[in-house]
Amino acid sequence: MIRVSILGATGYSGGELLQLLLSHPGVVIKHVTSRSSVGKAVSDIHPSLVKRSSLKFEKFDPSVVANDSDVIFSCLPATMGLKSTAQLVKQGKKVIDLSADFRFPTAALFQTWYKEKHGAPHLLKSRVYGLPELFRNQIQQSTLVANPGCYATAAILAAAPLIKPLIVDPHSLIVDAKSGVSGAGKKVDFQMTFCEVNESVKPYNVGSHRHQPEIESVLDSVGSSSVKVTFTPHLIPMNRGLLTVLYATLKKAIGIKDLRSLFIKAYEQEPFVRVLPEGVVPQTKHVRHTNYCDIGIFQDDRMRRAIIVAAIDNLGKGAAGQAVQNMNLLFGRSETEGLQV
Numbered sequence: 001m002i003r004v005s006i007l008g009a010t011g012y013s014g015g016e017l018l019q020l021l022l023s024h025p026g027v028v029i030k031h032v033t034s035r036s037s038v039g040k041a042v043s044d045i046h047p048s049l050v051k052r053s054s055l056k057f058e059k060f061d062p063s064v065v066a067n068d069s070d071v072i073f074s075c076l077p078a079t080m081g082l083k084s085t086a087q088l089v090k091q092g093k094k095v096i097d098l099s100a101d102f103r104f105p106t107a108a109l110f111q112t113w114y115k116e117k118h119g120a121p122h123l124l125k126s127r128v129y130g131l132p133e134l135f136r137n138q139i140q141q142s143t144l145v146a147n148p149g150c151y152a153t154a155a156i157l158a159a160a161p162l163i164k165p166l167i168v169d170p171h172s173l174i175v176d177a178k179s180g181v182s183g184a185g186k187k188v189d190f191q192m193t194f195c196e197v198n199e200s201v202k203p204y205n206v207g208s209h210r211h212q213p214e215i216e217s218v219l220d221s222v223g224s225s226s227v228k229v230t231f232t233p234h235l236i237p238m239n240r241g242l243l244t245v246l247y248a249t250l251k252k253a254i255g256i257k258d259l260r261s262l263f264i265k266a267y268e269q270e271p272f273v274r275v276l277p278e279g280v281v282p283q284t285k286h287v288r289h290t291n292y293c294d295i296g297i298f299q300d301d302r303m304r305r306a307i308i309v310a311a312i313d314n315l316g317k318g319a320a321g322q323a324v325q326n327m328n329l330l331f332g333r334s335e336t337e338g339l340q341v
Contacts, residue, residue: 001026001027001028002026002027002028002070002071002327002331002333003028003030003068003069003070003071004021004027004028004029004030004069004070004071004072004073004327005029005030005031005032005033005065005068005069005071005072005073006018006021006029006031006032006033006072006073006075007033007060007065007072007073007074007075007076007081007084008033008034008035008074008075008076008077008080008081009032009033009034009042009057009075010034010036010037010045010057011075011185012182012185012315012319013075013098013315013319013320014075014320015045015046015048015049016315016316016319016320016321017073017075017098017319017320017323017324018032018042018046018049018053019046019048019049019320020320020321020324020338020339021324021338022049022052022053023338024324024337024338025337025338026331026333026337026338027327027338029053029055030065030068030069031058031064031065031068031069032055032056032057032058033057033058033059033060033065034057034058035060037057038057038058038059039056039057040056040057041054041055041056041057042055042056042057045057060084062084062087062088062091063091065088066087066088066091066093069093070093070094070331071093071094071095071096071327071330071331072088072093072094072095072096073095073096073097073098073323073327074095074096074097074098074099074101075098075099076099077099077185078099078100078101078114079099079101079114079116079119080099081097081099081101082101082118082119082120083119083120085097085101085102085120085123085144086119086120086123089123089143089144092143093143094142094143094144094145094330095143095144095145096130096145096147096323096326096327096330097144097145097146097147098147098319098320098323100114100149100210100214101118101119101120101146102123102124102127102144102146103129103146103148103149103152103214104124104213104214104217105124105217105221106124107121107124109213109217112213113210113213114210123144126142126143126144127142127144127145127146128141128142128144128145128146129145129146129148129218129221130145130146130147130148130322130323130326131148131153131156131157131218131322132270132272132322132325132326132329132335133157133160133266133267133270133272133273134156134160134218134222136329139326139329139330140329140330140332142330145326145330147319147322147323147326148214148218148318148322149210149211149214149318150179150183150211150242150312150314150318150319151175151177151179151209151211151215151231151233151242151244151318152211152214152215152218153293153312153317153318153322154177154242154243154244154293154310154311154312154317154318155175155177155211155215155229155231155244155246155310156215156218156219157267157273157293157295157310158175158244158246158295158308158309158310159173159175159215159219159227159246159248159308160219160222160266161262161263161265161266161267162248162262162306162308163219163222163223163227164222164223164266165262166223166224166225166251167250167251167252167254167262168248168249168250168251168306169248169249169250169251170219170223170225170226170227170228171226171227171228172247172248172249173219173227173228173229173230173246173247173248174229174230174231174246174247174248175215175229175230175231175232175244175245175246175247176232176234176244176245176247177231177232177233177234177242177243177244177245178201178233178234178235178236178242178243178244179233179234179235179236179241179242179314180236180238180239180240180241180242180284180314181197181235181236181237181238181239182239182240182314182315183235183240183242183314183318184235197235197237198237199237200237201234201235201236201237202234202235203232203233203234203235204233204234204235205233206232207230207231207232209231209232209233211231211233212229212231215227215229215231216228216229238284240288240289240313240314240315241284241285241287241288241311241312241313241314242284242311242312242313242314242318243282243283243284243309243310243311244309244310244311245307245308245309246306246307246308246309246310247305247306247307248305248306248308249303249304249305249306250304250305250306252304253301253304254299256278256297256298256299259297259299259306260275260278260297263275263295263297263308267295271335271336272291272292272293272317272321272325272336272339273292273293273295274292274293274294274295275295275297276294276295276296278297280296281296281309282294282295282296282309282310282311283311284311284313286311287311287312287313287316287317288313288316289313289316290313290316290317290321290339291313291316291317291321291322291324291325291339292312292313292316292317293310293311293312293317294310294311294312295308295309295310296308296309296310321339324338324339325339
């Protein structure tokens, strides 16, 4: 059995992770920590876990957690878990970090977008970006896995088959994305209240969202040219789900069958990426509560533009589901274990 602990499990991603791990046949949960709910039952914060777990939230003790765990999931907010992660890695523990702390390849890029110095820059060289479809072999050998952001997951999976052979202008990418409210987290925010969100679609962080450089840096690493992305996220009035539409200008005309073949070849062996039949549009309801990414391939011949639609569950493939997929890889288990629908 894999002994796991979770740091900061009171939020939506932490709750989703608990749900998945409690159903995983190869896992035992040893510790669940919190800064604000020490002593409370996990089911007090996540009522869906009543009669499923008797765990209580604890204060983080690095020596206790390290001694009792084979892998630690960090669900702490960005910058809040850097010290904890560094302590655990130093003690030889595997860590899967669901925050943005290790998603960027350099401390300079992190500082540019988070306006503060990175607290553990020495770990950036050894960390692996946790997108199995692109970095499976590296993940299997890793100690520190940076779980990708939700928007970045969908955008990168939509773009990678176009960028690897570089059949598109790498500076032409436009990503239009829409996510349910759970993507904003549990923090109290007037803008996230029902009356503000219901019956409305709202773009936010236009031109300045932190997933933009994450998308660019990963696509830079898989292609042969620097990639630039125009990225606009939107908040939509549903609990969970994320839909991304990627537009990219083709370098030369290509038929839809040839375009589709690139994606089929890239993902036909991937257990959680489904390239849909020609003409079928991905929908968030079809990936809800799963670790799947559904991809639809379209083309605007008039503009010589590829249009790639990707749908995921922002709490599944966009967070906790992908984290469990990464854990399975780290320990040589079946990649789909605990994630079957």
